[in-house]
Amino acid sequence: MHPPTPVNRSERAYDSDAAVRQTDSDAALARLSAVRKGYLNDRFISSLVPRAQLQPLRPPLINIGTYVRSGAIDRLVEQWLELSKSEGQLCQIISLGAGSDTRFWRLMEGPWKEQLGAYFELDFPDVTLKKAMTVRNPRNGLSAALGASELDLGGQALHSSRYHLLPCDLRKPPADIFPGLFKDHLSPALPTLLLFECVLVYMSPEASSALIEWFVDFFSPSIQISTPGTLGGMVYEMFGLEDAFGQVMMNNLRARNVSLPGAKPYPSLESLPARFLSRGFTSAKALTLRNIRSSYIGPSELERISRLEMLDEVEELNLVLEHYAITWSVMVSSSAATVSPWNEWGLRPVEHRPD
Template identity: 85%
Template sequence: MHPPVPANRSERVHDVDAAIRQTDSDAALARLSAVRKGYLNDRFISSLVPRAQLQPLRPPLINTGTYVRSEAIDRLVEQWLELSKPEGQLCQIVSLGAGSDTRFWRLMDGPWKEQIGAYFELDFPDVTLKKAMAIRNPRSGLSTTLGHSELDLGGQALHSSRYHLLPCDLRNPPADIFPGLFKEYLSPALPTLLLFECVLVYMSPEASSTLIQWFVDFFSPSTHTPLPGTLGCTVYEMFGLEDAFGRVMMNNLRARNVSLPGAKPYPSLESLPARFLRHGFTSAKALTLRNIRSNYIEPSELERTSSLEMLDEVEELNLVLEHYAITWAMKASSAATISPWIEWGLRPVKQA
């Protein structure tokens, strides 16, 4: 016999999820701030932030971190799309825990739009409902990019010819929800990039492992798809939180009712790519944001962003950036399909 469920259990669960959803709002406000200060170009973010014109700017430390994160992930995504051109194939991008991300609109606004076969965004139903409403708002201009679109699942889902907004709880077994959610939209035959931006760290290690494995299985050879598309994965999240600075970060998050069950198995930078190698990925690598800022961004661009505002907390910035990393991994379906994907990844730049 199970013990009685506390009367306020559902409220506690709701509160935890609300705190997680709030982290997306924080990220959207940080991006809006970085755009307004000139770090980034993004003409779409204000359409996804309520009362965007009234939001206060964020400190230089947050603006700088947001810039480094965005610059690195944008580079990985664009390189993935570029590598698919010689193959003559369109790409699929699946953004899990997409929240208020604007990447689809930014890609469709640039030279990469012809390479996108399908773009999926998955998140909590509350999040997708709000995003669908923002997209359909004629004043936002977001629906113009989509063309004809249709709402589904009571307004929580939205479909157009290339864009699909899908509601789900990624902590649930993907085998139970994904087949019906993706329907015929996701093809195992196309090169596909998964994006996890501060998502897996909020999940249990078991749930995140099951999630990744579902995609590995979906893009494995089968009788229906003997030669599946190459699978790529990009993860942005915090790690190594067992030192003094990490414990402070964890305590600050706990004060906001946010826990990070997915961080514990990854105490070091080396442990991050190991996650994907265990799932059979062909190659994997990880870099801290501090390393990316120092060695993977053009000196002229660093000079430009450094001139935007005075940054007094350089030591604190380095500590923060040292606890965030970007991991990328690639899984080829066979030895014959490894090229050109083995070239995918961030490359250091020549320093002045």
């Protein structure tokens, strides 16, 4: 038997990045499965999944988890757009580590289309190159929502009047890459929502802190703009991985060459809002997906979901949902912090239901 081929550091980094990119494929396949089983509506996801018609369905546990996650994030985004409208302003949304997300297209065919001033998607260059080619393919039906559009940076970037697909490595210093990427497209005067769906947990705490701090600085009062737009942040990720079940999750990911350096600073639900509160945000809250499923989904919707397929692994589902959380946060100017309508942004529990 031949000895193993030595692997240098750059090759290991590449392998690790490839494994992280694969997690986006997993999420896209999970969403496709949830759509096909009737949990979610998304007519665009099949365009972003290769050979979508041949992909197998996922187990009920994954379908339900995808449903809870997606529904909660949808509500937060729609509330953000609604608050922007009440303030008489257009809204900007920045999806960092966007991967195969379809949110822009779903918003563009819904009631909030005219409220969306600009939508940005950032990801690795090879991811954005693939997505740009898919979006521009007229057979996929995605390009119609863009209107006139143009490729940039050798096909890795795509620009239209509202949509901007931008290539970058989010682990690099934001001050080195963001000014050139955003150019004149991002306005510090408009309410802006940052979406981090399973991205910060794959980065070092130092890199994720630098990322958030760049946006805090960009949306802080300055000589150029005295009243910046409200800044919001939404993070979805796993946390609390030091218990027995969390260690099983970690070991499964390590077997796929995926590490979670961003999870260690956040061992508990209570620690998650600190990511934002320690960096100038005026409010923040976090809920586990188990919290959301039990108290933030209406009884009629829960009844509908329960009829879609049989769930035998209720205990396992609760354990999984207990290790994923959604955190949302707001940064408003200090003069308006106590009276700002943006303080009302967030998930609201439904009426109590007896067990």
